[in-house]
Amino acid sequence: MNWRRVVRERLDRAPALRVLGVVQHGAGAALLDSLAWEEGYVTTRVEGTAGAVDAFHSTRPDIVLVFLSCATHDCLDVVRSIKAEPDAAHVPVLFVSDADDDVVQRGVDAGADGFLSASTTPRRLQSLLRGIRRLTHATHELQAQRIDLRRQRNALVAEHELARRIFASLLGDGGLDAPNLRHLLQPASTFAGDVILAARTPFRTDRVLVGDFTGHGLAAALGALPVSNIFKAMSAKGYDSPRVLCEINRVLHETLPRGMFLAAACAELDARTGQLQVWNGGLPDGLVVKPDSGLTLRFESRHPPLGILSPAEFDAVPAVAEIERDDRLYLYTDGVTERQDRRGRMFGEARLEEVLEGSRNEDDAIEGVRAALDRFAGGTTAEDDVAIIELRCARPAPLRAVVPFTEDCACPHACQRGSVEITVESAMLRHIDPLPVFMHMMMDMPPARGLKERLSLVVGELVRNAVEHGVLQLTDTRETGAAGFADYYRRLDEARSELEDGWIRFNASLTCGGPGGFAVVVELSDSGPGFDFDAVTPSLEENLSPHGRGLALVREVCDSLSHDASTNTVRAVLAFDPAECRSYPGPAVPA
Amino acid sequence: MRISSGSEPGTNRVTIHIEGRFDFSTHAAFHEAYSAHPEGTRFTVDLSQAVYLDSSALGMLLLLRRHAGDVSDAVELSEPQPAVRRLLRLAKFERFFRMAGA
Numbered sequence A: 001m002n003w004r005r006v007v008r009e010r011l012d013r014a015p016a017l018r019v020l021g022v023v024q025h026g027a028g029a030a031l032l033d034s035l036a037w038e039e040g041y042v043t044t045r046v047e048g049t050a051g052a053v054d055a056f057h058s059t060r061p062d063i064v065l066v067f068l069s070c071a072t073h074d075c076l077d078v079v080r081s082i083k084a085e086p087d088a089a090h091v092p093v094l095f096v097s098d099a100d101d102d103v104v105q106r107g108v109d110a111g112a113d114g115f116l117s118a119s120t121t122p123r124r125l126q127s128l129l130r131g132i133r134r135l136t137h138a139t140h141e142l143q144a145q146r147i148d149l150r151r152q153r154n155a156l157v158a159e160h161e162l163a164r165r166i167f168a169s170l171l172g173d174g175g176l177d178a179p180n181l182r183h184l185l186q187p188a189s190t191f192a193g194d195v196i197l198a199a200r201t202p203f204r205t206d207r208v209l210v211g212d213f214t215g216h217g218l219a220a221a222l223g224a225l226p227v228s229n230i231f232k233a234m235s236a237k238g239y240d241s242p243r244v245l246c247e248i249n250r251v252l253h254e255t256l257p258r259g260m261f262l263a264a265a266c267a268e269l270d271a272r273t274g275q276l277q278v279w280n281g282g283l284p285d286g287l288v289v290k291p292d293s294g295l296t297l298r299f300e301s302r303h304p305p306l307g308i309l310s311p312a313e314f315d316a317v318p319a320v321a322e323i324e325r326d327d328r329l330y331l332y333t334d335g336v337t338e339r340q341d342r343r344g345r346m347f348g349e350a351r352l353e354e355v356l357e358g359s360r361n362e363d364d365a366i367e368g369v370r371a372a373l374d375r376f377a378g379g380t381t382a383e384d385d386v387a388i389i390e391l392r393c394a395r396p397a398p399l400r401a402v403v404p405f406t407e408d409c410a411c412p413h414a415c416q417r418g419s420v421e422i423t424v425e426s427a428m429l430r431h432i433d434p435l436p437v438f439m440h441m442m443m444d445m446p447p448a449r450g451l452k453e454r455l456s457l458v459v460g461e462l463v464r465n466a467v468e469h470g471v472l473q474l475t476d477t478r479e480t481g482a483a484g485f486a487d488y489y490r491r492l493d494e495a496r497s498e499l500e501d502g503w504i505r506f507n508a509s510l511t512c513g514g515p516g517g518f519a520v521v522v523e524l525s526d527s528g529p530g531f532d533f534d535a536v537t538p539s540l541e542e543n544l545s546p547h548g549r550g551l552a553l554v555r556e557v558c559d560s561l562s563h564d565a566s567t568n569t570v571r572a573v574l575a576f577d578p579a580e581c582r583s584y585p586g587p588a589v590p591a
Numbered sequence B: 001m002r003i004s005s006g007s008e009p010g011t012n013r014v015t016i017h018i019e020g021r022f023d024f025s026t027h028a029a030f031h032e033a034y035s036a037h038p039e040g041t042r043f044t045v046d047l048s049q050a051v052y053l054d055s056s057a058l059g060m061l062l063l064l065r066r067h068a069g070d071v072s073d074a075v076e077l078s079e080p081q082p083a084v085r086r087l088l089r090l091a092k093f094e095r096f097f098r099m100a101g102a
Helices: A004-012 A028-036 A050-061 A075-083 A084-091 A101-110 A122-171 A219-239 A240-254 A347-358 A367-375 A434-441 A446-471 A482-497 A550-557 B022-034 B055-069 B083-089
Strands: A016-023 A043-048 A062-064 A093-096 A114-115 A181-186 A194-200 A206-213 A262-270 A275-281 A286-290 A296-298 A320-321 A328-333 A386-392 A414-425 A503-512 A520-524 A560-564 A569-576 B001-008 B013-022 B042-053 B075-078 B098-100
Touching: A004 B083, A016 A028, A016 A050, A028 A043, A028 A122, A043 A050, A050 A075, A062 A075, A062 A122, A075 A084, A075 A093, A075 A101, A084 A122, A122 A219, A181 A194, A181 A367, A181 B098, A194 A219, A194 A386, A194 B001, A206 A219, A206 A328, A206 A386, A219 A240, A219 A434, A240 A262, A240 A275, A240 B013, A262 B055, A275 A286, A275 A328, A286 A347, A296 A320, A296 A347, A328 A347, A347 A367, A367 A386, A414 A434, A434 A446, A434 A503, A446 A503, A446 A520, A446 A550, A446 A569, A446 B055, A446 B083, A482 B022, A482 B055, A550 A560, A550 A569, A550 B055, B001 B022, B013 B022, B013 B055, B022 B055, B042 B055, B042 B083
Parallel strands: A016 A043, A016 A062, A062 A093, A093 A114, B013 B042, B042 B075, B075 B098
Antiparallel strands: A181 A386, A194 A206, A206 A262, A262 A275, A275 A320, A286 A296, A286 A328, A328 A386, A414 A503, A503 A520, A520 A569, A560 A569, B001 B013
């Protein structure tokens, strides 16, 4: 920008230069009068030093001319008083009087900006003022711009802070306060492009996700919102990790600009069985550290980051391993290993692994990592976000009691019982698969948790039976082969999306099942007109038909399966010993 | 869920890989994977990456068996994970399919 031209143009439109003259005994009056006749000046005259400061306030001059000998103390005090005013820093104060070098020095010490000879001609004064006028306007412009910039910056800082708080509450830190989790998340700017998420699923497994968006700051942080929402909502409903990853990948693939993606690792741990599943797409190796033998397992990246592949290409199958009580899993972003010291060297994997192994018997290894990073970085600014989480294989936390276990059983074994029931109406049936909801409720009945595999088969098939044959009354064409099979599922989709009336009711109760044992009773009722129960439960032995296998399978894993035609209810009873009920019972499965 | 297929060199078997959940939502992709091959083709279904099967998935396997000639060694079910293997045994599928790695 050509500032000279800008200033000149503004000057043409600029208001007059306000001049305050401090005179005494007529000295300087002639010079002031000469200005008053010229265009572009507004002059004010004040007699003597007494009224000078007041006049400065009332006239707010652009320049002050003092026509007094500045040898007097009065005079220096006036200069000091004016210059002490907050607004006066940029207002030049000039003496128009003859003075020797000492006086000039004292005047300048007091705050004066310059001296003119008492013999200055009107023309020379005007020339000088024109120059000053130019400077004054430039100064005003700069001041105005500075005020404007400061206001904009304050607004920006306030907006950033507000956005940061909104982000923090949207992302939340729910789940990260579990006693077997520790984490460290250090953003390089106001917003973190790294994410750490954790959830306890209805099946009482611990699930964590650590991610690193391309870049950092606000743009990267925006992507964290849908990821967090999907992760939390689907985990709470009981969807498994592969489904959650597929959905996150799909949403990121559809919404992120090309070139932006989420390197991430997702782990799920069932502390009761020690089964650990890790999916790693683009993060450094996930590490398992044992309290006695140290680093024993690595989960390297086997997939591209989330958001790159289309849903059809995406592969959510995790690596699986078994770990033991008190083993610890670490997932982290490359901000940890690429943290630099003063000389630009990186922290590196070897140092990190050394710290983790070294603190394998410490209570808080993450604190050890934080301290080691701080020591290594030596006060340098982080270039990238730093994120690391520790998931410890610990005895599962006590359960949140959703089902009241207050009713005492009447049997002599002093066991307890409870039940849950939910009815799903047509409006919901049109849109959601009720299976995860039912499973969620079942898994809140502690003794039923060990029955997950059998229950998901039983509830899954009973729900499909109640919806497809009960409520929707679909005639089965699957027997006729592939075309009939496809046709059946097309009609199912149609009928389901157009469903106006109808409901299914799910009831699960936990009752006494003999000494030390339990029985889970699952009942599925529906609003339909009823169906031929025996016709839909054929034998499995010689059944080569592509349909009609669901209820027969249910019968295999249940202790009893019955149908009450009067209430349209199918009832399955599963007895089990809570000590050993991870999968199907022995007798039903040939060894 | 992901389904892919390919022929093994040196054999006349077509392998179909199933990954993730195998349920009614996958019938179109599964049908597409085998219907391109002529009737009577032998198939191997690689279940090593399948995490869940429901009864409609069992139905789809039987449709594949029909397509492959309706005999017990026409279709091989390969390396199912323990939970899937238990379900296949429950359904008596070892009578209808060749089981490998199970």
